[in-house]
Structures are given as C-alpha cells and as structure tokens.
Amino acid sequence: MKKTLSLHGTWHFSKVGSDTVMAGIVPGSVLADRLRNGDIEDPFYRDREETAAKLLCSDDYRYMRTFVWDEEKVQGETIWLCCDGIDTLATIFLNGKEIAKTDNMHRLYRFDVTADVRQGENHIEIVLRSTLPVIEALHAQDPIWGSTDSIPGYSHIRKGHYMYGWDWGPQIPDMGIWQGIRLEQTDCVSLADVLLLQHHEMNQVRLEVKSAWQHYGNVHAEVEIRVEVRQQGESIVHTSQFFTGEDAIVDVVIPSPELWWPSGYGKQPLYDVIVTASTKGQVRDEIRKTIGLRTVQLRREADQWGESFEFVVNGVPIYIKGANYIPEDLLTGRLHEARTRRLLEAAITANMNCVRVWGGGKYPENEFYAHCDELGLLVWQDFMYACSQYRMTSEFEENVRQEAIDQVKRLRHHASLMLWCGNNEIETAFVNWGLPVTPDLEADYLKLYEDILANVVALQDPQHDYWPSSPSSGGNFDDPNAENRGDVHYWAVWHELKPFTEYRQFHFRFCSEFGFQSFPTDKTVATFTEPEDRNIFSYVMERHQKNGTANQKILYYLSQNYPYPKDFSSVLYASQILQAQAITYGVEHWRRHRGRNMGAIYWQLNDCWPVASWSSIDSEGRFKALHYAAKRFYAPLLLSVEETQTTVKPCITNDLTTPVDVKVVWSLRQADMKVLCEGQWVGTAEPLCATWLPILDFSQDFLADQDKRRERYFAYALYHDGVCVSSGTTLFTPAKHFRFLNPTLQAFVQDAGDAFLVTVEAQAYARYVEIDLREADAIFSDNVFDIADREPVRLRVEKSSLSTPLTKEAFEKQLTLRSVYDLSH
Numbered sequence: 001m002k003k004t005l006s007l008h009g010t011w012h013f014s015k016v017g018s019d020t021v022m023a024g025i026v027p028g029s030v031l032a033d034r035l036r037n038g039d040i041e042d043p044f045y046r047d048r049e050e051t052a053a054k055l056l057c058s059d060d061y062r063y064m065r066t067f068v069w070d071e072e073k074v075q076g077e078t079i080w081l082c083c084d085g086i087d088t089l090a091t092i093f094l095n096g097k098e099i100a101k102t103d104n105m106h107r108l109y110r111f112d113v114t115a116d117v118r119q120g121e122n123h124i125e126i127v128l129r130s131t132l133p134v135i136e137a138l139h140a141q142d143p144i145w146g147s148t149d150s151i152p153g154y155s156h157i158r159k160g161h162y163m164y165g166w167d168w169g170p171q172i173p174d175m176g177i178w179q180g181i182r183l184e185q186t187d188c189v190s191l192a193d194v195l196l197l198q199h200h201e202m203n204q205v206r207l208e209v210k211s212a213w214q215h216y217g218n219v220h221a222e223v224e225i226r227v228e229v230r231q232q233g234e235s236i237v238h239t240s241q242f243f244t245g246e247d248a249i250v251d252v253v254i255p256s257p258e259l260w261w262p263s264g265y266g267k268q269p270l271y272d273v274i275v276t277a278s279t280k281g282q283v284r285d286e287i288r289k290t291i292g293l294r295t296v297q298l299r300r301e302a303d304q305w306g307e308s309f310e311f312v313v314n315g316v317p318i319y320i321k322g323a324n325y326i327p328e329d330l331l332t333g334r335l336h337e338a339r340t341r342r343l344l345e346a347a348i349t350a351n352m353n354c355v356r357v358w359g360g361g362k363y364p365e366n367e368f369y370a371h372c373d374e375l376g377l378l379v380w381q382d383f384m385y386a387c388s389q390y391r392m393t394s395e396f397e398e399n400v401r402q403e404a405i406d407q408v409k410r411l412r413h414h415a416s417l418m419l420w421c422g423n424n425e426i427e428t429a430f431v432n433w434g435l436p437v438t439p440d441l442e443a444d445y446l447k448l449y450e451d452i453l454a455n456v457v458a459l460q461d462p463q464h465d466y467w468p469s470s471p472s473s474g475g476n477f478d479d480p481n482a483e484n485r486g487d488v489h490y491w492a493v494w495h496e497l498k499p500f501t502e503y504r505q506f507h508f509r510f511c512s513e514f515g516f517q518s519f520p521t522d523k524t525v526a527t528f529t530e531p532e533d534r535n536i537f538s539y540v541m542e543r544h545q546k547n548g549t550a551n552q553k554i555l556y557y558l559s560q561n562y563p564y565p566k567d568f569s570s571v572l573y574a575s576q577i578l579q580a581q582a583i584t585y586g587v588e589h590w591r592r593h594r595g596r597n598m599g600a601i602y603w604q605l606n607d608c609w610p611v612a613s614w615s616s617i618d619s620e621g622r623f624k625a626l627h628y629a630a631k632r633f634y635a636p637l638l639l640s641v642e643e644t645q646t647t648v649k650p651c652i653t654n655d656l657t658t659p660v661d662v663k664v665v666w667s668l669r670q671a672d673m674k675v676l677c678e679g680q681w682v683g684t685a686e687p688l689c690a691t692w693l694p695i696l697d698f699s700q701d702f703l704a705d706q707d708k709r710r711e712r713y714f715a716y717a718l719y720h721d722g723v724c725v726s727s728g729t730t731l732f733t734p735a736k737h738f739r740f741l742n743p744t745l746q747a748f749v750q751d752a753g754d755a756f757l758v759t760v761e762a763q764a765y766a767r768y769v770e771i772d773l774r775e776a777d778a779i780f781s782d783n784v785f786d787i788a789d790r791e792p793v794r795l796r797v798e799k800s801s802l803s804t805p806l807t808k809e810a811f812e813k814q815l816t817l818r819s820v821y822d823l824s825h
Contacts, residue, residue, distance in 0.1 A: 002285050003071055003185040007124070011177075016060040016127065025333065029087070029176030030061050030128065032333025043331075044609050045528050047543045049170035053151065057173045058132050064125045069117050069183070076188045076217020079117050081124075083109040085179025087332065088159040089129040095122055104158035104399055105178070106363055106384055108406040117183070128175045131157055135164075145435050146388040147360075149546060155388035158399060160362040162327060167547040168604070168613040169330060178332040179365065187284035189223055190214050194275050194287045196413050197463055198295070200314075205257040205293050212247040213277050213285070220244075221279040227252050230272040259314050260292025260415045262353040263376030264321075264636050264655065268292060270373060270415065292373060292415025298465040300474075306484025309509040310598035311378070311418060317688060319591070319655050320378070320599030321634040322354030323347065323616060324513060327361040330608045337367045339621075343606055344371045346617055349779070350627055351634035354378040356470075356512060356601050359424035360386030363407050372416035379416045380512070380601070382470065383407075383453055385423035389435070392444040400448065404456040412461040420457045420466045422449035425489060427469035428480040442477070450475050470512050487599075489513035493582060497556055503586040504642070507596050514586055515603035515614035516557075517550050518579035519572040523777070524620045528610045534568045536612075545612040554578065554612075563736045563824040570823050573625075575612075577768045577820070580629035580784060587633045588640035592651040594690045602630075622777060625768065625784040632726065632782075637685065639664060639718035639726040646699035648714050648730065651692050654685040661685075663719040664693065668702055671711050671741045671765050673789055676702050703732055711739045713765055715788035729786040735767065735820055742825065743787065745769065745817040751808040758795040758815075762787040766819040771795070773814040777803035787819075 013024040013033060024033035034040045034056075043052040073079075081092070081099065088105040091098060095118060100111045132151070139153025146155045151171050154164040165171035190213060197208040209227045226240035227250050237252050258269040271293065276286045297312045310317050328343065329335055347355060355372070357364060359382030372379050383404060390396065411417055430437055430445060449468045457466040468475035473486035481488050488508040492498040494516050503514075519525065525534065525541075533540035536551050545551055554575050558564070561578060565571045583602050590597040607619040616627035633640075637660060638653040654660055662685050667678035677698075685691050703709050709732040717727035731738055743766035750757040758780070760771060766787040771780060779801040787793055799805070806814070 001187055001283055002190065005067065005069065005183040007065070007067060007181045007183065011063045011065040013061055013063045016062055024063060026063070026065075026177045026181060027085070027179050027333070029174045029178055029331055029333030031056060031172070031174045032176070032331045035331070043170075043172055046530070046533065046540045049172060049609075050543060052170065052172045053132065057175070058130050060130055061128045061175070062125060063128065063177060064123070066121055066123050067183075068121055069119055071185055072119065073114070073117075077114075078112060078186045078190075078216050079114045080184045080186065081111045081113045081181075082184055083111075083177070083179070083181050085177075086126070087128075087175050087178045088157060089131055089134065091127045091129075093125040093127070104403055105160060106158055106403045106407065107399075108410065113183070126177060130175070131159060131173055142391060144389040144391060144441070147386075155390055158384075158403060160327065160384070161360040161386055161388065162608065163330065165546070166360060168326075168611055168615075169546060169608055172330050174331055174333070176333055186214075186216055188215065188217050188221075189277050189279055189284040190216065191275065191277050191285040191287050193409065194289065195460070196273060196289060196291060198291075198293060200257075200293075200295055203256060205254045207252045207254060207273070209250045209252065209273070209275060210247070211250070211275055211277070214246060223248075224278040225250055226276045226278065228274045229254055230274065231258075231269065236271070254293065257293045260294040260373075261376060262313055262318055262378050263348055264351065264353050265313070265316065265318065265376075265657065268374060268376045268415070289413045290370065290373065291413050294415060296378075296418055296464070298419060298467065300485075305507070305596055306482075306509065307486070308598070309486055313378075316657060317598065318353065318378075319594055319688075320354045320510070320601065321587075322352045322356060322378075322380075322599075322601040323605035323630070324358050324601060324603045325355045325364075325605050326358050327608050328606060332362075335365070337365075340364070340368055341371050342621060343617065344368070344375055344377060346621075346623070346627065347377060347605060348375050350616070350630035351636065352377065352630070354380060354418065354599075354601060355605060356380035357382055358386065358604075359384055359421070359470075363411075366410070369411060369414045369416055373414055377416055378418040379414070380419050380421060381411065381417060382421045382424055385426060385448075387425050387429060389426075389441050390444060390448060391441075392447055397447075397452065401452055401456065404453055405460060408456055408460040412464065417464060420453075420461070420464055421470050422453050422466070422468045424470055427472050427475070427477060428489070431477050431480055446476070483508055485509060487512040490586075491515075493586070494553065497553065499560065500582050500585040504589045507593050508590065509597060510599040511586070511590060511597070512599070512601045513603045514583070514600075516579045516582035517547065517554060517612055517614050518575040518624055518626065519554075519612045520607075520610060520618035520620070521576075521622050521624070521772075522569050522572060523775075524610055524618045524622055525572065527620065536568075536571055541612075544610060547612075550612060557582075561734050561736060562820065565823050566825070573770060573818065574823055576625035577784065579614075580625040580768075583626055584629050584633050588638070589642070591633070591638055591653045592640060592642065592690050592692075594653055594655075594688070620777075623779065623783070625770070628780075628783040628785070632728070635726050637662070637718060637720060637725045639716055640728070641714065641716060641730055643714065643730045643732065645709060645732050646697065646703045648696045648698075649692065650681075650696075650716060651690055652685045652718065653690045654687055657687050659684050659686050660720055664716065665719065666696070666714065666716045667789075668698060668712060668714055669765065669788065671713070671739055673765055676712065706733070709733045710737050713738075713788070715786075727788075729765075729767065729788050740765065740767070740821040743769075743819055743821055745819060747771065747812075747815050747817055749808055749812045749815070752796075754799055756797045756799065756808065756811055758797060760787065760793045760795065760817070761790070762819075763790075766821065769793075769817065769819045772816050773811070774816060775814055776806060
C-alpha cells in the first residue's frame with residue numbers, strides 16, 4: 001500500500017546571502033512568513049505597497065527542514081517527492097543534491113527521489129528565486145503585450161498574473177511553497193489515473209470508471225480493480241474485476257440515484273467513489289473521489305434572436321446567478337479554508353448559484369471546489385490566462401500543456417464544475433482593443449486556446465464543455481462580445497460613463513462580466529489609513545485605487561444621481577448605493593428577459609487587499625450594499641419594474657421549476673408615505689420564465705408634471721403564501737431631485753437567544769436604509785433596503801455572525817442608521 005509522509009508544518013527560511021534564519025509555515029509564502037515573524041510591516045498599510053515589489057519581492061529565499069524517513073526501501077517500490085504548488089522559480093535539493101527545478105506555479109510536480117532518500121534523517125532545501133529580474137530580461141528580449149496595470153513581462157512565466165498588479169490590485173509578487181508537499185512511496189502497483197464518467201439512464205446512473213496504473217519492478221502480476229460507491233459512509237454498490245496490462249474500465253450501476261442540483265434547484269447529495277488496485281490479495285493503491293450525480297451541458301442552439309447560451313443541469317435550463325471570484329489574498333500564505341468557506345457561504349446567502357474563477361489569478365485549492373460541491377455553487381473555470389499575449393515556444397507549449405492536464409485531472413470529478421474556459425478577454429483584445437497583432441501571435445493564440453487546451457479537455461474530461469475565451473462567440477476571432485450569441489463582458493456603464501438605464505438597451509445571451517466600483521466601509525478604510533488620509537483624493541486613498549480615473553467616475557455618477565455628500569463617510573456610503581443601484585439595473589433587466597438572457601455574473605465577488613473596487617464583499621469580509629442587493633435581485637422569485645418618467649411595467653421572474661401562485665401589491669405614494677393610488681394583481685408565475693404584468697400609466701394625473709414626479713414614488717411587493725418574497729421602490733426622477741423628508745429612523749432590538757431581532761421604523765419614505773454597528777461586524781438578514789410604508793422592517797442577526805460577542809445593551813448602543821436623506825443632512 002502507498003505510504004505517505006507530509007512535509008507540512010514548520011520549516012526554516014532565510015534570505016539568500018543572509019545569516020538570519022526564521023521559522024516559516026508550509027504551505028505558505030515568504031511575505032506571510034516575514035510578516036508573522038515581525039520582519040516586515042503590513043505591506044497593505046497606507047502607501048507601503050508602492051515600494052513593496054522592489055523592497056520585498058526582489059530577493060531569493062531558501063526554505064529548509066529535516067525529516068525522518070522510517071520506511072525501508074523495497075525493490076520495485078518508488079519514492080516520489082510530490083509538490084502540489086511551488087510559486088514559482090525554484091531549485092529543490094535533497095541531502096545536498098539538486099533534484100529538480102520548477103517554473104510553473106500552476107503545475108503539480110512529481111519527482112523520483114528513490115535513490116536520494118535515506119532511511120533515517122534527511123534534509124530538504126528549496127531555493128525560491130525572485131521572478132522580477134527574470135521577467136524584466138524576458139520582456140526586454142520580447143516585449144509582448146500585457147495588462148498595463150501590471151509589471152511588464154509577467155506573461156512570460158506561469159505565475160498568477162494578479163500578483164504583478166491589476167486594476168484592483170497592487171504589485172506584490174509574493175512567492176513560496178504555497179500548496180501541499182509530501183513524500184509518497186508507491187507499492188509495486190500504483191494508480192496513475194481514475195476518470196469517472198456518468199451515464200444517466202432510466203432510474204439509474206451507470207458509472208464508467210476508467211483506471212490506469214503503473215507497475216514498478218519486474219513483476220507484472222494480474223491486478224484486481226475494485227470500485228465501491230458510498231453515500232454518507234454507507235456502501236451503495238461495489239464490484240471488482242481482474243485485469244492484465246495497465247488500464248481498465250469497470251462499470252458500476254447506482255440504482256435510484258439522488259441527483260445533485262445547483263443551489264436553489266434542489267439538494268446537493270454527494271457520493272464517495274473508492275477505487276483500489278490489488279495484487280495477490282493485497283491492496284497496493286487507492287484513490288477516492290467525491291462526486292455528485294448530475295449532467296451539465298452548455299446548450300447553444302439557433303433561435304429567433306441568434307444563438308442561445310444556457311447551461312442545462314439534469315435537463316433543466318438554469319439561469320446562472322453569480323459573481324467573479326479572484327484570489328482572496330495577495331499573500332498566499334494567509335489563505336485558509338475557513339475564510340474560503342465563509343466567502344462561498346456569503347455567495348449562497350446572496351442567492352447565487354455560480355462563481356466564475358477568473359483567469360488572471362490561480363487555480364484554487366481542493367477545498368474551494370469541495371465547498372462548492374457541498375453548497376451547490378456551479379464553477380465556471382477559466383484556465384489561468386488573462387488580458388495578455390503569450391509566445392508559444394516549444395518549452396512554453398510543453399509547460400502549459402502539462403499544466404492543463406494536471407488541473408483538468410485534479411478538478412474534473414467535482415459536481416460543481418460547469419465549464420472550462422480558455423482565457424479571460426484575450427480573443428476580444430485581439431479583435432477589439434487595437435493591440436499590436438502579428439500573424440505569429442494570432443497563430444500562437446489559436447494553437448493555445450483552440451487546439452491545446454480544447455484537446456486536453458476533450459481527452460481528459462469529455463463530459464464537460466470547453467469555451468475558448470470569455471467573452472466569445474465561439475472562437476476563431478469571430479466577433480467576440482456579440483450581443484446575440486456567446487457570452488459578453490459589458491463595461492459601457494462604468495468605463496464609458498453610460499447611465500444605468502443603458503443596460504436596458506441590450507439583451508445579451510449571457511453576461512459574464514459587468515460591474516461598478518465602490519469604496520469599502522469606514523471600518524475597512526480605517527485599517528489602512530490615518531485620519532488625515534480620509535479623503536478619496538488623498539495620496540493614500542489614491543494608492544488604494546488602481547483603476548485610473550475611477551474616483552472621478554464615482555463622483556461623476558454621484559453627480560448624476562445624488563446630492564453631494566456631507567462628509568467622507570457619506571461619500572463611501574454613496575459609492576456603495578450607486579454600485580448596488582447600477583448592478584440591480586442590469587440584473588433585473590436581464591432577468592425580465594429570462595430565456596433570451598440566461599446568466600448574469602457580475603464583477604466581482606471579493607477583494608485581495610483593501611481597495612476601492614468592483615467587489616460586493618471587501619477584503620475584511622464585510623458586505624457592501626451590493627451584496628445585500630444581490631440577495632434581492634438574485635431571489636428565485638423576483639418582482640421588478642421597468643419605469644419611465646410616467647409609467648411602470650412590473651414583471652415577475654420565476655426561476656423555480658414549479659408554477660407559483662402569487663399576489664402583487666403596488667401603490668403610488670408621496671414622500672410622507674401617503675397613498676395616492678394602489679392596486680394588486682393575483683395570478684400564477686409560470687416556472688422558469690418571466691411574466692409581464694399590465695403597464696401602469698400615471699401620465700395623465702399623478703405624474704403629469706416634473707414637480708409631481710419629484711415627490712412621488714412607486715412601491716411594490718410580491719407575496720407567496722402570505723409572505724413577502726420580493727419588494728422594492730422606484731423613483732421617477734433622479735434621487736438628487738426627489739424631495740425626501742426626514743424619515744426619523746428608529747431601531748428596536750430583541751434578544752432571541754441565538755440571534756438579535758431588529759425592528760426598523762420610519763416616519764417617511766426612506767431609501768437605501770443602512771444599519772450597522774460602530775465597532776463590531778455583523779451580517780443582517782437584509783440591509784441597505786427601502787422603507788416604503790409604516791410597516792416595520794424586521795431583521796435578524798445571528799449571534800454567530802458577530803465578530804465579537806455582544807450583549808443586547810451593547811448591540812443597541814453600537815447600532816447606527818442612515819438613508820439617502822442623510823447624505824446631505
């Protein structure tokens with residue numbers, strides 16, 4: 001049986017050329033270890049990141065440890081050093097002998113060290129080289145195009161591009177042994193590969209298990225392959241067969257399967273598949289995979305608008321609701337599973353069913369995908385290429401081919417995996433961005449994304465679709481970013497300063513990127529600033545804004561929509577409600593056209609450091625207004641409206657697979673909440689579609705002139721089984737012109753044991769009511785909401801969500817309330 005020795009834990013490290021030795025943690029990274037040892041200050045504080053690349057990332061480092069190998073060397077058995085992630089340029093020494101070099105952060109390396117491991121004590125040393133002088137030299141020789149926010153030359157080596165800077169991240173290329181590292185001693189037979197293929201048949205799933213193994217030594221005995229399927233520890237089915245040679249196919253049939261569904265469509269039952277290889281009655285190796293039983297397909301068919309782009313799971317067309325995921329920290333050594341779990345649970349809280357792993361980062365750890373499996377989050381998986389050109393030398397080609405094989409084999413069994421995508425924005429960059437394009441670079445593009453990666457997926461993961469780029473219409477430089485086929489990245493709202501209503505001019509088949517920036521909360525800003533820095537145009541705040549003229553863009557949109565804020569805190573708050581309003585406009589519009597549009601994945605879910613960005617959750621894990629808005633606009637039953645200056649057209653979107661009996665209640669009101677007119681609609685929201693309700697026209701009376709429009713708003717709510725499941729308000733004039741009254745907000749708290757129940761009341765119409773705690777953090781069941789009538793809004797705060805335990809009295813004392821009225825009052 002395979003024997004394993006983990007090399008995780010405490011190592012010692014030093015800067016090459018220095019006698020100072022410190023303790024480090026593996027898996028981890030250099031800067032995380034230096035920070036933990038007090039050897040450097042927080043590089044995210046104030047403007048320290050400005051010089052971080054030069055001061056912190058230009059040196060080479062040596063990591064060392066000893067380990068004891070107790071196993072006897074047996075003829076025919078092989079000892080491997082397995083490195084699941086080394087970032088990036090490294091030389092590995094074992095007992096003073098150079099074993100190997102690495103040059104790809106994304107590879108899973110295995111080195112035969114049978115002749116080099118000693119029984120007893122051994123010494124391993126890994127020397128990590130700074131990539132900065134390497135990419136500088138390579139860029140000088142071949143200055144191919146890449147992101148202008150990054151250190152030039154980064155695309156010449158296989159390291160997470162975001163580390164070199166992006167339009168939301170600083171230039172801090174950390175390094176380290178960032179993933180698992182261990183020794184494995186194989187037996188005379190070792191399983192090299194297990195591919196699980198699902199065939200869904202009448203009331204059963206036939207699992208086709210393709211195994212490959214290697215013999216070590218001179219004995220090629222008959223091999224018994226046993227396959228067992230378990231659910232919650234209980235054996236469901238098992239079978240075994242004997243084979244000669246080094247590969248086999250074994251079928252097992254799972255009766256009455258429980259299907260895995262994306263969140264919002266059903267449960268996420270998981271099965272464990274255990275494959276063992278035995279000879280002469282002894283188990284030699286074992287591989288375990290956790291799977292969900294489901295089918296997933298990207299369906300593209302000609303229709304009345306062009307060509308569909310929709311994901312179908314278990315035969316059901318799923319409306320994809322999600323956000324783009326970037327690496328969670330620039331210092332990879334600070335990543336941990338609990339933090340990732342909280343982030344993904346937050347996506348579920350916001351009614352998401354998908355995350356897109358963006359191609360400029362890194363392939364997440366195994367635990368990321370396991371959590372997505374458990375939570376029902378589909379994963380759109382980019383290969384790690386973004387906004388860059390790449391030179392396909394023979395060495396680069398072999399490197400990236402093996403990288404793709406490593407990652408596809410690692411991830412293909414996950415129930416959450418939805419799609420492989422070749423790259424982020426490179427096809428559209430070639431066509432639409434005016435790059436210096438040459439025939440050889442075009443040929444290299446096609447070779448990498450439409451030949452190598454496509455073929456790796458087809459061979460190694462034939463049951464998942466491959467998409468060449470995002471955005472794309474299907475590849476070969478054929479009009480990427482087209483409205484009526486493929487997927488789209490839409491940025492005219494934001495980069496081109498188009499109004500929020502511009503979203504309604506387009507009916508994209510699938511929008512995989514769109515976004516709007518905001519600042520993080522006051523509490524997060526306080527972690528990297530001093531009081532004198534707290535002006536959005538201060539030097540420090542601008543160092544924490546990586547998108548050119550973005551602060552000016554925020555102020556432009558602010559000038560179009562809201563009165564000028566009275567103080568710094570109000571500017572932060574205003575930016576967040578602008579962001580929530582912008583993305584709500586887009587998502588609600590596309591969901592009103594469900595069927596034509598089948599997905600919205602906004603940019604972006606999270607941050608990797610404290611920064612003004614497009615995220616809905618900031619670097620400290622605090623929800624912005626957008627994240628609470630996402631919970632509303634991604635709700636399975638959604639009531640939204642398309643308004644003009646004098647009309648309202650309501651629409652019910654039902655993402656459920658069953659019809660739902662509903663009641664719509666609406667009213668036109670004055671700022672003091674007085675009802676001018678009201679009505680209701682009772683009917684059925686049909687499944688998996690949008691239902692438009694009759695248009696309401698107020699042009700002849702209540703909204704006949706601009707003066708009336710400045711003091712009247714439309715309120716609406718959707719009820720199912722007597723419970724309000726979706727609600728909102730809309731204005732007929734920019735909020736800056738609306739005559740808001742002081743809502744005199746009040747909050748009342750009740751201790752319910754495991755939670756605080758908070759009731760919020762208003763005496764006049766209140767828009768975007770934000771409730772927060774001055775010092776502690778909490779997740780509210782709803783936030784940044786409208787209060788349209790005198791019915792109190794009831795919220796729940798689980799005590800488990802508090803950053804620090806609070807009594808009822810302390811909780812009440814810390815509560816703060818504000819709304820749009822308070823921006824300038």
